[in-house]
Amino acid sequence: MIIKEKLIPMIKKKKQICIIVLAAVGIVAVVGSISLGGKKVLKVSSNTDKVSVEAIKANMGTVASKESFNASLETSQEGDISGKLAGKVTQVFFQNGQTVSQGQTLVKLDDTDIRNNIKSNEAQLAAAEAQLKAAESTASSAQLEVNKPQIDLETAQNNYDRTKALYDQGAAAKVDFENAQAQLKTAQSALESAKASAQASSSSVETQRANIQTAQTNLDNTKESLKDTVITAPTSGIITGKNISVGQYISPGTILGKVETISPIYAVIDIRESNLSYVKPGAKVKFKLDGDNLKEYDGVVKSIDGAADPASRAFKCKIQIDNKDGKLKPGVFGNVEIATNETKKAIAVPLKAIGGTEGNYYVFIDDNGVAKKQNITIGEFDKDNVEIKSGVQAGDYVICTNVSTLQDGDAVKIVSE
Known part of the structure; x- marks a missing residue:
């Protein structure tokens, strides 16, 4: 109790x-x-501090109309990795996805036999050069040996002419004339023999020079073959389709992989005849990957086929994108927007005012000092502004700062418009 x-x-x-x-x-x-000014508050808080924000008044303005096209990415250039020689692979210096530069070493083949052939060809060239020197020396001697028979012939010719004149006058005996005649024939024969020997020596020199040329050609070809044991990148780009391993024996022309150039890269679209008035070479465009409507890439129309495809009646158009960071890959799909010659009225707000993800975008509107979260539908946009199709009215003050940290119903204070 x-x-x-x-x-x-x-x-x-x-x-x-x-x-x-x-x-x-x-x-x-x-x-x-x-x-909070008597407004309906979605959450109760003891924190009465207002968030300072910047806001912009949404107004109806004139924007350029754009046409959208489905696009696929393609390499701007590609080259096959292949060799000119048959041989055994001793080293491989690349992998799929690797970035390479034109001329970069990718594969090495066994070069033992070729190096041995180079030594053999060098020896043959040296031997041919030595034989040429010997032949030139022989030819020089043979040419000198022509001089004496030439002099002997001239002497024999003078003696024959004098003896014949005396013989014709009856002042010389027949036997003397016959001896002079015989000496002339002997001198002529000796000169012809010396000339033939000199000609043979000269021909030998030419033969040896031809042998040197052949030996030099063989050596050059063998050295070129040595270069071909190193297989290099045909162009700059990304390696794909690797089909080689160490120890493998390859034949000439075997495709060992590909090098695809993706900087620049091409976005390929199909256009109709009605689009040709504004889709022209040099026209600037915007490219976006499927699923990413906020990331844009600048591009320029590079080429348009001169004739439409007979089946689709469409013109293939290639758009060049720099892609210096290599983030865009071949085979990926996206969307290309090209400005037309028309304009339209629309509400546009700064891109930084947009929050959310694709299909669920929103902005915050200043509602008498309260941040009001408003779901929106977006349209065309550039790097700075977004077209608002629904969710924002002309005259609304759209908050442009602290979008990622604001909550629906937060008290706000506009510090700059």
Whole structure:
């Protein structure tokens, strides 16, 4: 009984404390409600500080109309990795996905036999050069040996002419004339023999020079074959389709992989005849990957086929994109937007004011000091502004800062418009 009497005052005291706490909470809530200007608040908070934000007044303006085309990415250039020689692969220096430069070494073949052939050809060239020197020396001697028979012939010819004249006058014996005649024939024969020997020596020199040329050609070809044991990248780009391993024996022309140039890369679209008025070489365009409507890539129309495809009646158009960072890959699909010659009225807001993800974009509108989250539908946009198709009216103040941290119902203060 004594215990019960002591507990009753304690319970009453606790009830009083609870009532005081609840009353305090109620006062805070009321103060919070008043500080928000009497607007409907989606969350109650004891924090009455306002978030300073920048906002822009949405106005109807004139924007360029754009046409959208489905696009696929293609390499701007590609080359096969292949060799000119048959041989055994000793080293491979590339992998799929690797970036390479034109002329970069990718594969090495066994060059043992070719190096041995080079040594053999060098020896043959040296031998041919030595034989040429010997032949030139012989030819020089043979030419000198022509001089004496030439002099002898001239002497024999003079003696014959003098003896014949005397013989014709009856002043010389017949035997003397016959001897002079015989000496002339002998001298003529000796000169012809010397000339033939000199000619043979000269021909030998030409033969040795031809041998040197053949040996030099063989050596050059063998050295060229040595170069061909190193297979290099045909162009700059990304390696794909690797089909080689160390120890493999390859034949000339075997495709060992491909090098695809993706910087620049081409976005390929099909256009109709009606689009040709604004889709022209040099026209600037915007490319976006499927699933990423906010990331844009600048491009320029590079070429348009001169004739339409007979089946589709469409013209194939290639758009060049720099792609210096290599993020765009061949075979990927996207969308190309090209400005037409027309304009239209639309509401546009800064890109930085947009939050959310594809299909669920939103902005915050200043509603008498309260950040009001508003779902929106977007249209065309550039690197700075977005067309708003629905969710924002002309005259609304759209908050452009702190979008990622704001909550629906936060108290805000516009510090700049």
